[in-house]
Amino acid sequence: xxxxxxxxxxxxxxxxxxxxxxxxxxxxxxxxxxxxxxxxxxxxxxxxxxxxxxxxxxxxxxxxxxxxxxxxxxxxxxxxxxxxxxxxxxxxxxxxxxxxxxxxxxxxxxxxxxxxxxxxxxxxxxxxxxxxxxxxxxxxxxxxxxxxxxxxxxxxxxxxxxxxxxxxxxxxxxxxxxxxxxxxxxxxxxxxxxxxxx
Ligand SMILES: O=C(O)CCC(=O)C(=O)O
Ligand SMILES: [Fe+2]
Numbered sequence: 001x002x003x004x005x006x007x008x009x010x011x012x013x014x015x016x017x018x019x020x021x022x023x024x025x026x027x028x029x030x031x032x033x034x035x036x037x038x039x040x041x042x043x044x045x046x047x048x049x050x051x052x053x054x055x056x057x058x059x060x061x062x063x064x065x066x067x068x069x070x071x072x073x074x075x076x077x078x079x080x081x082x083x084x085x086x087x088x089x090x091x092x093x094x095x096x097x098x099x100x101x102x103x104x105x106x107x108x109x110x111x112x113x114x115x116x117x118x119x120x121x122x123x124x125x126x127x128x129x130x131x132x133x134x135x136x137x138x139x140x141x142x143x144x145x146x147x148x149x150x151x152x153x154x155x156x157x158x159x160x161x162x163x164x165x166x167x168x169x170x171x172x173x174x175x176x177x178x179x180x181x182x183x184x185x186x187x188x189x190x191x192x193x194x195x196x197x198x
Pocket of ligand 1: 116159177179191193
C-alpha cells in the first residue's frame with residue numbers, strides 16, 4: 001500500500017481529494033475535541049448487513065437540519081440540531097470549500113480496537129456524487145482507500161488532529177475507504193463528516 005501526499009490536492013483517477021493538515025489550530029482542535037467528547041450523547045448503534053445485526057465498533061451521533069433523517073447500513077438516524085460550535089465549523093468549511101452541507105455524522109473511536117470497515121458514503125439521499133468534508137480530532141488514525149475495480153490502486157494516509165480531508169468527484173462510486181483497527185495503544189479520536197442530504 002502506497003502513502004498519499006499529506007498536504008494539498010491529491011491526484012487520483014475517479015476521485016477528487018484534498019487534504020489540509022492544519023485546517024484548525026491546535027488550540028481550536030483541542031477545545032473542539034474536548035467539548036464534543038464531553039457534551040455529545042454518544043450512541044452505540046447496531047447495523048444490519050445482509051439481514052444480520054452487529055454492534056458498530058465505535059460510537060456515533062448525528063447532527064443536522066430538522067427533518068433530514070439519514071439511513072445507512074440499515075439504521076435510520078434522526079439528527080439533533082447543530083450546536084453553535086458545529087454550525088460555526090460547518091460555515092467555515094462551506095466558505096473554504098464552496099460546498100453546502102445539511103448534516104454532520106460524528107464518530108468516536110474509543111481506542112485502536114474501534115474502526116470503520118470498508119465502505120463508500122454512497123447512500124442515495126446524498127445524490128450521485130456526494131461531496132464529503134471530514135474533520136479529524138484527537139489520536140492520529142490511518143485512513144485507507146482502495147479502488148473498486150483497479151486492485152493496484154490502494155493507498156494510505158494519516159489523519160491528524162485538526163485536519164480537514166475533502167472527498168469529491170465520483171470518489172464514492174469508484175473507491176472504498178476505511179479506518180482499520182490498530183494494535184498500537186491509541187487514544188480517543190473524533191471524526192466529523194459533513195454531508196449534504198438532498
Ligand atoms: O473516521 C473517519 O475518518 C472516516 C469516517 C467515515 O468514513 C464515515 O463516517 O463514513
Ligand atoms: Fe465514510
